[in-house]
Amino acid sequence: MFIGESLRSLTVDFRAVSQNPTAGRADEVRISEYAGRIMRNWYVVLIAVVAAVLLVVLNTVGTGKTSQGQATVFLGQPLTPEGTATIPNTVISNPTTAQAYLRTSAVVDKAATDAGIKSGTVLKSHTSVTVLAASSTTKTTLVNPNIQITVRGPWDKKTVVAAAKSLADSLIAWASTYQSSKVELLGQQIAVDQTQIETLQQVIDQAQKQVAAIAHQSMTPADRASISSTLLSTIASAGSRIDQISFQLTTLQIFKASAADVESAGYVQEPSGQAVSATKRKSSLIVAVFTGLVVGVILALIWDAIRNRPRRAAEA
Numbered sequence: 001m002f003i004g005e006s007l008r009s010l011t012v013d014f015r016a017v018s019q020n021p022t023a024g025r026a027d028e029v030r031i032s033e034y035a036g037r038i039m040r041n042w043y044v045v046l047i048a049v050v051a052a053v054l055l056v057v058l059n060t061v062g063t064g065k066t067s068q069g070q071a072t073v074f075l076g077q078p079l080t081p082e083g084t085a086t087i088p089n090t091v092i093s094n095p096t097t098a099q100a101y102l103r104t105s106a107v108v109d110k111a112a113t114d115a116g117i118k119s120g121t122v123l124k125s126h127t128s129v130t131v132l133a134a135s136s137t138t139k140t141t142l143v144n145p146n147i148q149i150t151v152r153g154p155w156d157k158k159t160v161v162a163a164a165k166s167l168a169d170s171l172i173a174w175a176s177t178y179q180s181s182k183v184e185l186l187g188q189q190i191a192v193d194q195t196q197i198e199t200l201q202q203v204i205d206q207a208q209k210q211v212a213a214i215a216h217q218s219m220t221p222a223d224r225a226s227i228s229s230t231l232l233s234t235i236a237s238a239g240s241r242i243d244q245i246s247f248q249l250t251t252l253q254i255f256k257a258s259a260a261d262v263e264s265a266g267y268v269q270e271p272s273g274q275a276v277s278a279t280k281r282k283s284s285l286i287v288a289v290f291t292g293l294v295v296g297v298i299l300a301l302i303w304d305a306i307r308n309r310p311r312r313a314a315e316a
Helices: 002-019 023-038 042-060 095-102 103-114 120-125 157-175 177-214 221-263 279-307 309-315
Strands: 067-074 127-131 147-154 266-275
Touching: 002 095, 023 042, 023 279, 042 103, 042 279, 067 157, 095 103, 095 127, 095 147, 095 157, 103 120, 120 127, 120 147, 157 177, 157 266, 177 221
Parallel strands: none
Antiparallel strands: 067 147, 067 266, 127 147
C-alpha cells in the first residue's frame, strides 16, 4: 500500500510539473529535488547494485573453466535406387526430426558415457542443436539441411569434443540408414559381377591355351578347324559377356560412390573444441551494474517517499 501511494505521489508530482505554466522555470529545481532524494538514499542504490552483481557472480561461481565443442553435420540427400532423382520430404532428412532424435535419452546417454559425463540429463542441459540456413525449393522444403551440434559446459576441451563427436556420429549413422543399406546391396552385386568376370576370364584363358595347343597337334585340317571354331566361339561369347558385365559393374560402382560420398550424411565441420572466453561474463556484470543502478534509483525514490509520508501527512 505504501509503495502504491508513493508511486501515485511521484505521478502527481510529474503531472503537476507538466500542467504548471511555470514548469519551465521549475525544471531545474525539480531535478535537483529528485537528485537530492537519491543522494539522501544512496545506500539503497548501492545495495541494489551489489545485489545485482552478486546474482551474476553466484550464477557463474563454481563452474570452473568453460569449454565448447562443436560439430556440423550434413543430413544427406538420398537418391532413388536408379540414381535418377532425389527422394524429397523424407523423415530422416527433416531437420526437425533430426533435432528430436538428438534429444532422445538413448543418444544423449551414450554421448555422456563416451565423454565421461556423469549423466545424460546434465549433458542435455548443456547441448544445443541448430539448423543452419539452407537453400530451399519451396517455402517448406529444405534442401541439404545442415545441423550444428554445440556442447558447452564446465568441462575440459577433450570432454566437450568427445560429447559433440558422439552425438554427431549417432546422427550420421541414423541419417544414413537408407544409404548404408544401398551401399551394402550395391557392394554385394559388385562382388558378384567381379566374380563372374574372373570366371569368364579363366574360360577365355583356357580356350586360348587350347587354341595354341591345336597348332602342335597332329590332326586333319578339318578337325583342327572344327575344334578351333568352337574354342574361338567360346572366347568371343565370354568376351562379349565380360563387356556387358563390366559396363554394369562400372554403373554400380558409380552408384555406390554416390551413395557413400554424396547421398549419405557426413561431417561438414569435424568435431572441434575451444575454451570459451570470459567476455560473456564481463558483459553480464556490466549489464548487472546498469540494471542495479536503475532499480536502485527507483527504489531510492520510493523509499524516500515512504519515509517522508508521515511528515507530509502532518504538514497537510
